[in-house]
Amino acid sequence: MTDVIGRRTMIGSAGTAILASALAASIAAQETPRKQKLIAVCCSLRKGKTTSAALMHCLNAAKEQDPDLDTELIELAELSIPAQVALGMPLKPGEADDFPSVAEKLLDPAVTGIVVGSPVYFGTMSALCKAFLDRCMAFRKGFALHNKIAGALAVGGSRNGGQELTVQSIHTALMGQDVIIVGTGQPSVRIGATLWNQDDSIEADEFGIGTAKDLGRRIAVVSAAMAM
Numbered sequence: 001m002t003d004v005i006g007r008r009t010m011i012g013s014a015g016t017a018i019l020a021s022a023l024a025a026s027i028a029a030q031e032t033p034r035k036q037k038l039i040a041v042c043c044s045l046r047k048g049k050t051t052s053a054a055l056m057h058c059l060n061a062a063k064e065q066d067p068d069l070d071t072e073l074i075e076l077a078e079l080s081i082p083a084q085v086a087l088g089m090p091l092k093p094g095e096a097d098d099f100p101s102v103a104e105k106l107l108d109p110a111v112t113g114i115v116v117g118s119p120v121y122f123g124t125m126s127a128l129c130k131a132f133l134d135r136c137m138a139f140r141k142g143f144a145l146h147n148k149i150a151g152a153l154a155v156g157g158s159r160n161g162g163q164e165l166t167v168q169s170i171h172t173a174l175m176g177q178d179v180i181i182v183g184t185g186q187p188s189v190r191i192g193a194t195l196w197n198q199d200d201s202i203e204a205d206e207f208g209i210g211t212a213k214d215l216g217r218r219i220a221v222v223s224a225a226m227a228m
């Protein structure tokens with residue numbers, strides 16, 4: 001057990017060092033013109049399912065809007081994002097921490113836009129989403145996500161299952177990062193992307209897919225305007 005704890009502690013220290021240098025580089029590059037990238041963070045516990053599919057609609061629409069934009073989907077489903085580390089508490093014996101590798105991607109100075117997508121669980125975000133957003137506490141040192149364009153997406157099993165509440169709770173957490181929150185823009189003009197999972201698919205939800213696409217386009221347009 002001691003070996004396991006020792007190894008985890010070492011990995012944890014290496015992760016912290018990577019995070020610290022990525023933070024410093026990101027803060028230094030905040031005013032530098034750069035190639036742009038939009039990252040979607042999928043906070044579903046089920047990799048490749050409806051939240052993931054919804055985020056792909058969002059990313060693809062952003063890419064259509066701005067073909068020069070790079071896009072990437074990060075699936076948290078298979079990663080370990082222990083929330084207690086945000087409080088300075090240690091990993092549990094044998095517990096891994098994959099947050100530093102996610103953080104490194106988000107801190108890439110090329111990243112100008114971030115979409116956080118979550119399934120709706122009892123009217124709010126998944127616990128995995130909350131753990132991820134809590135771990136973003138690390139970015140408040142120097143406000144490394146300052147002025148990145150951010151949006152939220154939620155998928156629920158009911159048409160009115162709490163998607164907007166979920167989007168709003170993600171927005172509230174993101175506000176603590178000094179990002180610029182955007183909604184879907186025209187033509188839907190909603191607070192975020194809200195999708196309805198029917199029979200384990202969102203593909204029949206034309207309205208919801210429209211909001212996901214609008215959100216992607218809105219982030220692409222505002223990111224480009226900010227870079228000018």
Ligand SMILES: Cc1cc2nc3c(=O)[nH]c(=O)nc-3n(C[C@H](O)[C@H](O)[C@H](O)COP(=O)(O)O)c2cc1C
Pocket residue numbers: 044045046049050051052119120121122123124155156157158159160161162163197
């Ligand atoms: C614990 C739990 C709670 C849920 N609560 C809600 C809810 O409050 N409202 C809703 O519309 N759907 C609810 N759902 C359904 C999921 O939001 C829906 O199936 C979603 O598409 C799952 O995302 P995924 O396909 O990425 O896993 C719940 C599902 C689970 C497992």
